[in-house]
Amino acid sequence: MIYGRSLFHIVASLIILHLSGATKKGTEKQTTSETQKSVQCGTWTKHAEGGIFTSPNYPSKYPPDRECIYIIEAAPRQCIELYFDEKYSIEPSWECKFDHIEVRDGPFGFSPIIGRFCGQQNPPVIKSSGRFLWIKFFADGELESMGFSARYNFTPDPDFKDLGVLKPLPAPFLYVCLAFCYLACEFEMGGPEGIVESIQIMKEGKASASEAVDCKWYIRAPPRSKIYLRFLDYEMQNSNECKRNFVAVYDGSSSVEDLRAKFCSTVANDVMLRTGLGVIRLWADEGSRNSRFQMLFTSFQERRLALS
16 A cells, blocks of 8 residues: 555656646746847848848857847838748747747738748748838747748839839848837827827927828727717828828727728728727828828717616
């Protein structure tokens, strides 16, 4: 009996140790820091015809606990083609939940997602629909691999084929920083009502008259209230060209899935939001800076009929 009880205790202890180790490993995956200084995000080169950037330490194993954001900007009326070298390896996982590369079609972390990649197979050729690509490389605290090397170049945007090609920028811009490094053009507003207008961009020095703008206004209603938006003035300099200028309305957050309405033609309709947080976004490229809008926001509470 003593032998049997001792054996039972040994087996039980081994099971507990195994579960403890598994729990610890899982916890490490969840608590890994996703922030690191940009100086440790690898190296890259800039050329008029394109450039190259890599994961940290490539082709050696990348270090743990890294999040690197790469933004590639093309000249006006150009798109981007992105190629990943075949010497590629990133920790595989279901739906690439751990180490991964994420590519978005635009300059922001909320731009439309193109794909999330990991494993041993390098991603396919990626083409942007406009001037920007946003690329994130994330590594958690364990199971490092070789990483990646990526090459980018520029091609004419087919949407502007009838307009010709503008004089290229002195050099293409490749910004590498953490998500909070962007110079934000943002405004915070709230209360029962107020005016949102594009002229605030110039009044507050967010951009010069010749710069492209991508600005957001966050409107917060009082508790238990919703928001109604009415356009008082609206004009897009290049109407029906959504790549060049638009006003977008988001309901609840600035995420793509919360996009409620997008206006780039000659008419903008009133919008009633379902939540107490509205986000207004104005995008206008360098040749669309005369685009403008003025909007009245009003907070309201829905009345519920009492049951008799």
